[in-house]
Amino acid sequence: MAAVVCGSGADKQPHTAGTKTRLSAANTTLEPGRKRKPLACWSARIAFVRIVMKPKIAIALPLPQDLLSDLQSWAQPMLAPSDRAWQAAEWQACLAQADAALISVFTSVQAADLSAAPHLRMIASVGVGTNHMDVAACQRAGVQLSNTPGVVEHPTADHAFALLLGAARQLAAADAFIRQGLWRQPIAPLLGLDVHHRTLGIVGLGGIGRQIARRAAGFDMEVLYTQRTPLSAAQQAEYGAQYLPLDELLARADFVVLQLPYNADTHHLIGRRELALMKPSAIVINTARGGVVDDLALAEALQQGRIAGAGLDVFEGEPQIPPQLLQAPNLLLSPHLGSATAATRRAMLELAIENLQAYFKQGRSLNPVVNRL
Template sequence: MDEMPRVLVTRRFVTPLPAMLTQSCVVDINDRHEALDAAALHARLRGCHGVLVGAGDRVDAGWLAAAPSLRVVSTASMGFNHIDVAACTRAGVLVTNTPDVVVDATADLGWLLIMAAARRLGASERWLRSGAWPGRGWRFDDWLGADVSGTTLGIVGMGRIGQAIARRAAGFRMRVCYHNRKPLPDAQAAGAQYVSLEALLREADHVIVVVPYSPATHHLIGARELARMKPGATLVNIARGGVVDDGAIAEALRAGRPGAAGLDVYEGEPEVHPELLALENVVLAPHIGTATVATRSTMFSLAVRNLLDAMQGRRPAHLVNPEVLATERIGDP
């Protein structure tokens, strides 16, 4: 490169920025946690060769039109459904993500939601905080939840995170079944049994959804699927909003099939379906699957590395649309 490339960092991720970024690029950072409004964003995109975004940034054709020099969109997230990858590909813009570093933190959060939903932690904590306990005292039948140890866990989506969840289930002496596009080799299945989605929903005491979002997985779990679950079962969604029909799960929770849910992602987030907010048998988290200090710091560092590799003529380690490399625009601002 004959000149230092220009990079926009769309919001505050970590402070200070890594030296490898500031020494290699002219960096414009939105030093706020909130997203820029459209006019300010488009103005700051002009002349940019790279942009570093998070899951809350919607990258669409408007972005690309405002940044004709753009070569790479690097997202500090595993999922990339907030990016119009097809539009980026048509424009010759590389898209990169950070898949590997999120596995353990996200699997741990999945287990947290299974346990909290099954054991009614959210509702019982709200009751305690309300001051009701001293006035009534302890009762033998208070806050009875569902067992986890020795039950059946169903994993919908047996990728890296699904496999990490299955490995953790061994400590709870659980039978594990899973549904995937195709069965995994035994070495990857972590002792889990491949079954149809219908069988998984029918047999599992706890169901966790870990599939990527795509048109094919939109409302993969809807009213029909929820009706197949056991009464009293637990449903957890740590995948993406839209994989589970939020309106359908709210209605199903009222009917007790499933009996409890734990949700970290939502359709239209940060908005949450108002009927979910009114229910006591659902634990709600604000998309915190990767929210540990170490994981988020590593995600950002990897996103920076992906961005610099793309702009400096190297193939990024985690490239979503490799077909763009055929255009040979990489590394040529």
């Protein structure tokens, strides 16, 4: 089965399996000293040759064998060595040959990567966030991006509430208290905060934020929210949420959950000034992206007791975490586990592969990323 046809590299249209390849004077390259064959000659050859091409897909993360087998039925996956991850130079060489790439949020794609990948037409990212990719550079290069929204909403909302409850009831400190044999001592340091009938402020009432609001209803919480564009009155009623500007939300909320994209506008959205607006009894939860919170300002606020606690699943510069943050009291940490359930990670992989297949069949993925900045 033929798999490679060389062209000029300028055509950004996807290769479609099972179709005839059209050749013309515009996309054939002559070696020095050779004459171009008449178009009639090319037509005669094409009449008898059916070229079926499988797109080459650079794979940056492990795949279950059954998903890999399905992918191999219509594509040429380019995999890392079986005993280790890609090294940087190997990944660059792989991208240089690829028609598409399947990546996670831990794989960066920047303008320089695109320049070295002349055949790349599509990138399917497993996850929702796009701050690991230069979206504008991809658009300029004609490379389509896709992500996997929807399937992460429920597990991430679950995890946000787990952090909220854990921070409010000091579960990490309580666990250490028992392991250190301190149970017979007074438990006053472990007295926590009520969650029921308190006020929850959600910064970013998108898909995940709305699921967090639904969970808050089960705790009889008042729900406030803020975002760039307020919801309609009907939508606000559906989620039991009241819109407020950010500063007013921070001043009123007992718990502040951040669930918004990271970009230049949201960099350090929560810093010293914003933390100073919050109640001394308030708790901050970040299940959005590292960089939305100024981690050093948060560590300082915790050390000085200006807020009661925090729960973080994401960090600026992760996996590196500032020592000031690690030493801060009343802080519950998890290593970017928002979508980390077995069923959800499987669903994310399946959707990413479906995005790839849709692109090569239809020219458009199921979940294209649009740069709205």
